[in-house]
Amino acid sequence: MSVLSGKKVLLGISGGIAAYKTASLVRLFIKAGAHVQVIMTPASKDFVTPLTLSTLSKNPVHSTFFNQDDENEKWSNHVELGLWADIMVVAPATANTLSKMANGTCDNLLIATYLSAKCPVFFAPAMDLDMYKHPSTIASFKSLHEFGNTIIPAESGELASGLSGEGRMAEPENIIRFLEADLESKLPLKGKKILITAGPTYEAIDPVRFIGNHSSGKMGFDIAKSAANLGASVILVAGPTHFTVSHALIQVVNVVSAQEMYEACHQYFDEVDVAIAAAAVADYKPKNVATQKIKKAADNFVIELEKTKDILASLGNIKKNQFLIGFALETENEIENAKGKIQKKNLDLIVLNSLQDQGAGFGKPTNKVTFIDKNFNIEPMELKSKEAVADDILNKVIANFYE
Numbered sequence: 469m470s471v472l473s474g475k476k477v478l479l480g481i482s483g484g485i486a487a488y489k490t491a492s493l494v495r496l497f498i499k500a501g502a503h504v505q506v507i508m509t510p511a512s513k514d515f516v517t518p519l520t521l522s523t524l525s526k527n528p529v530h531s532t533f534f535n536q537d538d539e540n541e542k543w544s545n546h547v548e549l550g551l552w553a554d555i556m557v558v559a560p561a562t563a564n565t566l567s568k569m570a571n572g573t574c575d576n577l578l579i580a581t582y583l584s585a586k587c588p589v590f591f592a593p594a595m596d597l598d599m600y601k602h603p604s605t606i607a608s609f610k611s612l613h614e615f616g617n618t619i620i621p622a623e624s625g626e627l628a629s630g631l632s633g634e635g636r637m638a639e640p641e642n643i644i645r646f647l648e649a650d651l652e653s654k655l656p657l658k659g660k661k662i663l664i665t666a667g668p669t670y671e672a673i674d675p676v677r678f679i680g681n682h683s684s685g686k687m688g689f690d691i692a693k694s695a696a697n698l699g700a701s702v703i704l705v706a707g708p709t710h711f712t713v714s715h716a717l718i719q720v721v722n723v724v725s726a727q728e729m730y731e732a733c734h735q736y737f738d739e740v741d742v743a744i745a746a747a748a749v750a751d752y753k754p755k756n757v758a759t760q761k762i763k764k765a766a767d768n769f770v771i772e773l774e775k776t777k778d779i780l781a782s783l784g785n786i787k788k789n790q791f792l793i794g795f796a797l798e799t800e801n802e803i804e805n806a807k808g809k810i811q812k813k814n815l816d817l818i819v820l821n822s823l824q825d826q827g828a829g830f831g832k833p834t835n836k837v838t839f840i841d842k843n844f845n846i847e848p849m850e851l852k853s854k855e856a857v858a859d860d861i862l863n864k865v866i867a868n869f870y871e
């Protein structure tokens with residue numbers, strides 16, 4: 469999945485021949501899963517039509533402060549547009565537009581929005597080779613660099629003038645690649661490794677029967693996806709579940725029993741920065757597993773159970789610098805029980821689910837959790853989707869590294 473997926477991209481188009489390539493650029497943004505709004509300078513409309521860009525971006529195109537076509541929205545709000553965006557990309561950025569950006573010459577909607585934008589701004593210059601090297605253009609680049617804006621360097625090749633050299637706007641594919649690489653390098657969990665357990669475990673009684681539980685694994689899979697989207701490499705140790713995930717940064721290790729989950733976790737724990745135990749591990753397993761299917765005979769049948777290893781506690785026991793997060797599912801005396809587990813399992817944070825809360829627990833799309841940290845700070849959260857709870861958990865991980 470592209471790092472641009474779900475991102476709000478404001479594309480500013482100024483008046484150069486390369487503007488015709490923005491139709492492809494918008495297509496590629498949409499294909500990557502981004503939401504796109506386009507602002508055009510008046511001059512750019514000579515090179516590409518607003519209708520094309522509006523159709524491809526699935527949004528109205530903004531061009532003037534005053535919107536004559538739309539009775540309901542007469543005024544194009546540059547402040548709102550600027551605040552809406554996660555990133556702003558000016559492509560093509562002509563010498564004229566770059567100079568206006570560098571000097572705050574606010575005579576069109578694109579520049580007004582640029583001055584209002586709080587998000588990262590990228591610009592892809594497009595001009596003739598001599599213009600590209602002119603000291604005034606270089607001065608614009610320098611100012612924009614000082615403002616914290618990022619240049620997507622022009623490419624070399626044949627130019628509209630017939631000359632050949634540096635100054636062509638980067639090809640749309642290369643603009644996308646550049647943005648993805650830049651955004652990925654700035655992801656907050658880039659370079660971090662996270663071990664996550666998910667799902668139930670099945671404890672065999674005989675070759676065809678087991679003791680299990682109703683955990684779907686959704687919470688753990690959502691945490692894995694959220695962590696990977698923030699740049700972390702994830703080892704997801706999953707018990708039997710119907711969920712699958714395909715992400716370049718997630719390695720799934722499938723296990724069945726608590727013992728297998730224990731072994732997988734210990735294989736990887738040394739190399740990770742964070743471990744999150746979201747699995748509903750069986751606390752007990754049959755003491756003896758029959759090698760053949762057990763035949764029914766007597767009216768009563770007793771299975772002797774013995775404790776499984778507590779995976780989380782065993783990790784707490786050997787942890788060095790790892791940030792260790794556990795879950796607690798409680799039905800009574802929740803806070804005190806959860807605090808007890810923090811101490812007993814040497815955790816940094818516990819995510820408490822109370823079954824007394826509506827919408828929390830197994831098989832539900834939502835969860836209501838309370839965070840308790842190792843200093844016993846308690847933070848109750850609202851009822852949310854499990855995806856949103858996963859994001860909250862990862863925010864705690866990020867805070868641990870950066871606060």
Ligand code: CTP
Nearest residue numbers: 745746747749776777778779780794795796797
């Ligand atoms: N856990 C684990 N290994 C086990 C049991 C639990 O790693 N054998 C982890 C779970 O993944 C969860 C946390 O421990 O993160 C809490 O599990 P829970 O079942 O609530 O707590 P227990 O310690 O088993 O205590 P009890 O069942 O008595 O509440």
